Amino acid sequence: MTATSGALRLVADVGGTNARFALARPDGRCETAANLRVADFPEFDDALATYVQRLDRQTRERIASAAFAAAGPVEHDVVRLTNAPWQLAAPHIADQLGGVPTAIFNDLQAVALALPFLGHSDVAEIGPVPRYEAEPPDRMVAVNVGTGFGAATAIPAGDGWTACPSEAGHMSLPAANAEEAELLAALSPGRAATLEDVLSGSGVGALYAWLSGGEPIAADAVFARVDADPTARRTVEMLSRWLGRASGDLVLATAAWGGAFLLGGVVSGWYNLCNDSAFRAAFEDKGKMRARMGGVFSGVVTRQDVALLGLAKAPVAGV
Amino acid sequence: MTATSGALRLVADVGGTNARFALARPDGRCETAANLRVADFPEFDDALATYVQRLDRQTRERIASAAFAAAGPVEHDVVRLTNAPWQLAAPHIADQLGGVPTAIFNDLQAVALALPFLGHSDVAEIGPVPRYEAEPPDRMVAVNVGTGFGAATAIPAGDGWTACPSEAGHMSLPAANAEEAELLAALSPGRAATLEDVLSGSGVGALYAWLSGGEPIAADAVFARVDADPTARRTVEMLSRWLGRASGDLVLATAAWGGAFLLGGVVSGWYNLCNDSAFRAAFEDKGKMRARMGGVFSGVVTRQDVALLGLAKAPVAGV
Numbered sequence: 001m002t003a004t005s006g007a008l009r010l011v012a013d014v015g016g017t018n019a020r021f022a023l024a025r026p027d028g029r030c031e032t033a034a035n036l037r038v039a040d041f042p043e044f045d046d047a048l049a050t051y052v053q054r055l056d057r058q059t060r061e062r063i064a065s066a067a068f069a070a071a072g073p074v075e076h077d078v079v080r081l082t083n084a085p086w087q088l089a090a091p092h093i094a095d096q097l098g099g100v101p102t103a104i105f106n107d108l109q110a111v112a113l114a115l116p117f118l119g120h121s122d123v124a125e126i127g128p129v130p131r132y133e134a135e136p137p138d139r140m141v142a143v144n145v146g147t148g149f150g151a152a153t154a155i156p157a158g159d160g161w162t163a164c165p166s167e168a169g170h171m172s173l174p175a176a177n178a179e180e181a182e183l184l185a186a187l188s189p190g191r192a193a194t195l196e197d198v199l200s201g202s203g204v205g206a207l208y209a210w211l212s213g214g215e216p217i218a219a220d221a222v223f224a225r226v227d228a229d230p231t232a233r234r235t236v237e238m239l240s241r242w243l244g245r246a247s248g249d250l251v252l253a254t255a256a257w258g259g260a261f262l263l264g265g266v267v268s269g270w271y272n273l274c275n276d277s278a279f280r281a282a283f284e285d286k287g288k289m290r291a292r293m294g295g296v297f298s299g300v301v302t303r304q305d306v307a308l309l310g311l312a313k314a315p316v317a318g319v
Numbered sequence: 320m321t322a323t324s325g326a327l328r329l330v331a332d333v334g335g336t337n338a339r340f341a342l343a344r345p346d347g348r349c350e351t352a353a354n355l356r357v358a359d360f361p362e363f364d365d366a367l368a369t370y371v372q373r374l375d376r377q378t379r380e381r382i383a384s385a386a387f388a389a390a391g392p393v394e395h396d397v398v399r400l401t402n403a404p405w406q407l408a409a410p411h412i413a414d415q416l417g418g419v420p421t422a423i424f425n426d427l428q429a430v431a432l433a434l435p436f437l438g439h440s441d442v443a444e445i446g447p448v449p450r451y452e453a454e455p456p457d458r459m460v461a462v463n464v465g466t467g468f469g470a471a472t473a474i475p476a477g478d479g480w481t482a483c484p485s486e487a488g489h490m491s492l493p494a495a496n497a498e499e500a501e502l503l504a505a506l507s508p509g510r511a512a513t514l515e516d517v518l519s520g521s522g523v524g525a526l527y528a529w530l531s532g533g534e535p536i537a538a539d540a541v542f543a544r545v546d547a548d549p550t551a552r553r554t555v556e557m558l559s560r561w562l563g564r565a566s567g568d569l570v571l572a573t574a575a576w577g578g579a580f581l582l583g584g585v586v587s588g589w590y591n592l593c594n595d596s597a598f599r600a601a602f603e604d605k606g607k608m609r610a611r612m613g614g615v616f617s618g619v620v621t622r623q624d625v626a627l628l629g630l631a632k633a634p635v636a637g638v
Contacts, residue, residue: 157477158636162476162481164458164472167571167574167611168571170605172564172568173493175499176494176503176512178501180494181497181500191606194605194606194607194608249490250572252489253470253568253569287510288489288513292486317477
């Protein structure tokens with residue numbers, strides 16, 4: 001089979017602002033990538049039709065399957081975008097594409113499905129544990145901290161992988177001492193604090209405001225002040241601890257011995273400033289599991305378009 | 320195919336004290352069950368051989384697959400019992416059984432694999448939410464509180480189900496206020512508190528001791544005192560809250576919208592005394608997910624031998 005005759009998978013990673021389309025080969029390499037703005041199209045169908053119409057007929061005929069990721073919860077093969085009016089329904093899209101097998105994933109599920117296929121240059125370590133490439137491969141968890149907190153787990157299933165989504169951002173935020181408990185009560189009056197109350201863009205700003213006694217500022221502004229502002233440094237230190245604690249908890253919740261893989265806007269800003277040892281101390285401080293957690297990898301995903309890689313590799317029924 | 324000629328699966332649920340063997344039909348019904356004492360056999364092989372030798376030849380020839388659950392972590396198709404010197408290795412056992420496809424699971428994974436097949440009389444509700452039988456079916460989480468705290472998730476995969484194990488008992492125990500944070504610091508000096516520090520047999524006793532200022536007693540003794548002892552009542556109340564909080568967190572960690580299914584010795588003792596509304600309030604108090612959690616089922620598994628049902632239905636490669 002030559003490169004021009006091989007089967008292609010139509011993939012798209014749909015966020016609140018942009019929809020990134022591409023044609024993926026089985027090895028995950030993408031061609032004919034295009035970025036369409038969500039605001040330019042009333043429906044996902046319209047954006048999809050626009051992308052497909054730009055392809056030549058021979059290329060279109062090589063599309064053998066389709067997989068889409070969207071920033072929203074998936075229910076019964078349908079996903080509604082959290083931050084845009086689009087809805088993606090797998091059976092409807094399959095019809096539009098002439099009946100090719102089609103699957104829809106939550107965007108973090110797509111990231112999780114990429115984890116087993118990341119190369120050495122796609123990941124940077126947090127702490128001293130090298131990435132473990134187990135045979136047979138182990139579960140891995142993706143942890144995204146950006147506007148919100150999200151996570152999904154890659155789980156071996158049959159000959160391939162499946163991805164378990166989550167709403168981990170709404171789990172209880174664990175306080176380790178009375179000062180932390182006081183902070184949480186202040187950040188979430190009248191209800192239990194959740195991970196997202198601290199581990200998110202606005203959460204970092206709220207944490208800084210509480211520590212400084214001032215107004216919330218953007219997470220990037222906190223990170224930019226670290227050299228000059230002890231409160232910003234303290235914010236990053238507490239963020240390191242809570243992020244380590246939450247990532248370690250998610251490893252335990254899903255037995256993800258293959259490691260925790262962090263990404264997202266807050267992680268990108270935090271990573272260059274972070275205290276690896278504060279992160280790892282909290283990641284490993286898990287009672288009888290301390291020794292085992294001491295051998296579990298944690299790192300940051302540095303590769304772009306990792307969701308498209310996951311979609312290229314995702315299980316699609318009928319393929 | 321008649322009942323006597325059908326294929327059977329050899330199943331065994333191996334704990335630290337007892338190994339329960341049976342022959343399971345595809346619908347999950349078991350026959351020829353036997354309970355062997357772990358202490359009576361130097362190796363699992365010996366117990367297995369003893370059970371198989373008791374079967375008549377025609378029955379032995381109907382064994383088409385085997386699935387075992389053991390109380391310990393599974394690594395590379397091998398599980399070492401946590402509380403006994405036995406080791407179970409799937410390839411070795413398959414040889415012993417004449418080459419039939421064989422799989423090994425952690426005991427909680429086996430319980431999780433049974434959840435989709437539990438009938439109405441096998442489960443009792445905690446709180447007002449009826450059990451939801453979704454089509455297509457949703458993820459579900461099994462939560463076991465006994466000697467320790469364990470959990471596993473049932474996840475749809477392909478045409479069947481897979482089970483994601485966990486070490487959830489070692490996740491951070493979330494304090495919701497300064498009093499709880501003080502308690503946790505007392506229960507786990509020098510390290511972060513874990514779920515098992517409260518949510519386990521010895522944890523309940525330690526919680527009672529801290530509240531009463533006395534010595535730890537057994538969880539059953541705490542439950543037996545509830546009518547006469549306000550401290551025992553308070554212990555059960557706090558247990559209800561933490562168990563609800565932890566079960567809700569595990570639902571969120573794995574998007575287990577199909578519900579949380581509790582079982583184990585501590586759950587059995589607690590369930591008759593518990594305050595449903597305290598459990599549910601903590602289960603649902605999850606920030607932006609409060610409304611959604613308000614519709615998620617929680618309940619107690621009342622059926623015995625649920626692990627054997629899970630093994631009867633478990634995916635076994637080659638079957």
